[in-house]
Amino acid sequence: MTKIIARTVALILTPILAFGAEAKIAAAADLVYCFPEVKKAFEKRYPNENVSFSFGSSGKAMTQIVNGAPYDMYFSANMGYVQKLKNQGFIATDPKPYAYGRVGMFVLNSSAVDISKGIGVLLDPSIKKIAIADPAHAPYGVAAVESLKSQGIYDKIKSKLVLGENVSQATQFVSSGAADIGIIPISLGYSDKLKREGKFLLFPAKWHNDIVQGYGITTVGASNKTAKLFSEYVSSPEARKIFKQYGFVLPNEE
DSSP states (O other): OHHHHHHHHHHHHHHHHHHOOEEEEEEEGGGTTHHHHHHHHHHHHSTTOEEEEEEEOHHHHHHHHHTTOOOSEEEESOHHHHHHHHHTTOBOSOOEEEEEEOEEEEEETTOOOOGGGOGGGGGOTTOOOEEEEOTTTOHHHHHHHHHHHHTTOHHHHGGGEEEESSHHHHHHHHHHTSSSEEEEEHHHHTSHHHHHHEEEEEOOGGGSOOEEEEEEEBSTTTTOHHHHHHHHHTTSHHHHHHHHHTTOBOTTOO
């Protein structure tokens, strides 16, 4: 009987040991195309590990973590959010930057708007709706507003702004025709999907404050082996190559 019980326990535990642990990650919406590729490369290197993502606005993810959401890691589009959670006791590791972002304009191929003329096209009367992420909780929404203000056109077009829950939704507004144009992250504008759908014009970096994206392992994930491995992997040459493909500027690089 003892041997039968031992065999049964072994059979139950074998799948757990074979597949390893999973790390649940709250990730900024600008990573929605980049991170699946990082995941694929990570799991190729570590076949027994798995990571899953929940994409959304960085501010809302921060609130979810404070309210007990069981995320093992937090990848924010705003390094300050990670530091804030660290100060409050929700992040176990020292916050680290993983990328620096940029914003630009996106229109569909079918649009008559010529974005090569620059940000001034937003003043065109034919443009009725301009999609951005909600600056109340989305760092890229803040950068969009900063860019508009830096060029002196925010007050002239603010009535045209339509706010997405996050940058993915703001982009979807353009893709679906609900908005004429969008101000979105470079990481989305450089994705294969959006390259097929439309055109993207990158704004000068000086138009907005630095978008320093950071991450940390939460106190929930402090003992999660997979989270630790993924934390180390995002700074590997393989992962950095993927980040650069999506237009990110990386730590320790110009």
